[in-house]
Amino acid sequence: MPTTSRTVTNPVEPLFLDRWSPRAFDASVMPQADLDTLFDAARWAPSAFNYQPWRFLYAHRDGADWDRFLDLLVPANQNWARHASVLIFILSDTQMASPGSEALRPSHSHSFDAGAAWMALALQATRLGYQAHGMTGVDFDRARTALAVPDRFRIEAAVAVGRQGDKSILPEALQARETPSERNPIDRHAFAGNFVS
Numbered sequence: 796m797p798t799t800s801r802t803v804t805n806p807v808e809p810l811f812l813d814r815w816s817p818r819a820f821d822a823s824v825m826p827q828a829d830l831d832t833l834f835d836a837a838r839w840a841p842s843a844f845n846y847q848p849w850r851f852l853y854a855h856r857d858g859a860d861w862d863r864f865l866d867l868l869v870p871a872n873q874n875w876a877r878h879a880s881v882l883i884f885i886l887s888d889t890q891m892a893s894p895g896s897e898a899l900r901p902s903h904s905h906s907f908d909a910g911a912a913w914m915a916l917a918l919q920a921t922r923l924g925y926q927a928h929g930m931t932g933v934d935f936d937r938a939r940t941a942l943a944v945p946d947r948f949r950i951e952a953a954v955a956v957g958r959q960g961d962k963s964i965l966p967e968a969l970q971a972r973e974t975p976s977e978r979n980p981i982d983r984h985a986f987a988g989n990f991v992s
């Protein structure tokens with residue numbers, strides 16, 4: 796059974812409902828073994844030609860890189876993400892080589908593939924008692940320079956991972972939003988046949 800109050804009309808695997816994006820984290824330190832398990836889960840995501848274009852740059856809250864990673868988020872995200880255990884920047888390789896070839900060509904699906912990897916990481920986090928909160932509220936230009944990301948790689952998003960904490964640590968406006976959200980009905984997204992607007 797899912798532990799959230801999210802409503803579903805079909806027998807969805809409970810893990811999908813239990814994953815959500817809290818902002819109140821408990822500021823605990825995450826063991827490297829747990830973080831490695833998240834990256835291992837991400838590794839098993841499918842990708843075009845099994846090219847695995849995702850890359851992860853990370854900092855633990857008690858590590859030397861924490862402050863400069865946190866500083867790359869927009870201030871509104873810094874405000875709550877500073878309580879997380881780990882910050883991760885997710886990159887994708889915009890170039891790929893066909894199997895058996897060294898020649899690089901633009902990848903059609905680098906972001907799609909990295910998105911699959913992020914979801915695997917997030918679900919594994921939930922399964923281990925953490926939550927992973929994605930963010931595009933990032934200073935992407937500064938992040939590219941600060942993290943020495945080559946032009947060839949797209950910085951997709953940042954992720955804050957941690958154990959859920961008490962929402963009283965958040966400003967009042969965020970406390971009110973600290974609950975799993977709902978979704979549009981299936982018929983807004985899935986159409987038999989042609990596109991429907």
Ligand SMILES: Cc1cc2nc3c(=O)[nH]c(=O)nc-3n(C[C@H](O)[C@H](O)[C@H](O)COP(=O)(O)O)c2cc1C
Nearest residue numbers: 814815816817872928929930931932933952975976
């Ligand atoms: C790519 C991406 C970017 C996001 N950017 C932010 C962000 O900058 N700040 C924030 O507080 N939440 C951010 N979120 C969290 C979303 O608002 C959240 O996933 C969405 O409202 C659905 O809620 P749920 O994850 O709790 O199911 C982001 C999520 C994703 C996947």
